[in-house]
Amino acid sequence: MGIVSRHQLPKWMLSDFPAIYRTMKGSCLEDGNPDAMGVGLPDMDEEYAKGARAAMSDYMACMRAIKDNQKARTILTDAAAVVTEVSELVTGKRAWPRSCGHLSEP
Numbered sequence: 001m002g003i004v005s006r007h008q009l010p011k012w013m014l015s016d017f018p019a020i021y022r023t024m025k026g027s028c029l030e031d032g033n034p035d036a037m038g039v040g041l042p043d044m045d046e047e048y049a050k051g052a053r054a055a056m057s058d059y060m061a062c063m064r065a066i067k068d069n070q071k072a073r074t075i076l077t078d079a080a081a082v083v084t085e086v087s088e089l090v091t092g093k094r095a096w097p098r099s100c101g102h103l104s105e106p
Helices: 008-016 018-025 042-066 069-091
Strands: none
Touching: 008 018, 042 069
16 A cells, blocks of 8 residues: 555545545645645644643642652752753753754764
8 A cells, every 4th residue: 555645535535425525625725735635744842832831830840749848858959950951042041952853964
């Protein structure tokens, strides 16, 4: 059968399942490039932001559940270090680490 790309899927849906394709088009998928025939990729920054917010919510729930204040202070110190690091990265005080895709570059 081979590999089906995200660009081929909309063409197949349009030819074999036109009603479903029209439903997909009406579901905010129409922001893709013209070659993708309307299927767009998600905004990954927004997806990562949602994940970060969910993680902070989970963090607060866990912190509220901890009964041992010494353990809570240790975790708070770890969290403060993470917030400091992110603050420095976002404000440009420190450079972001290079991704794994750059390992072959000098």
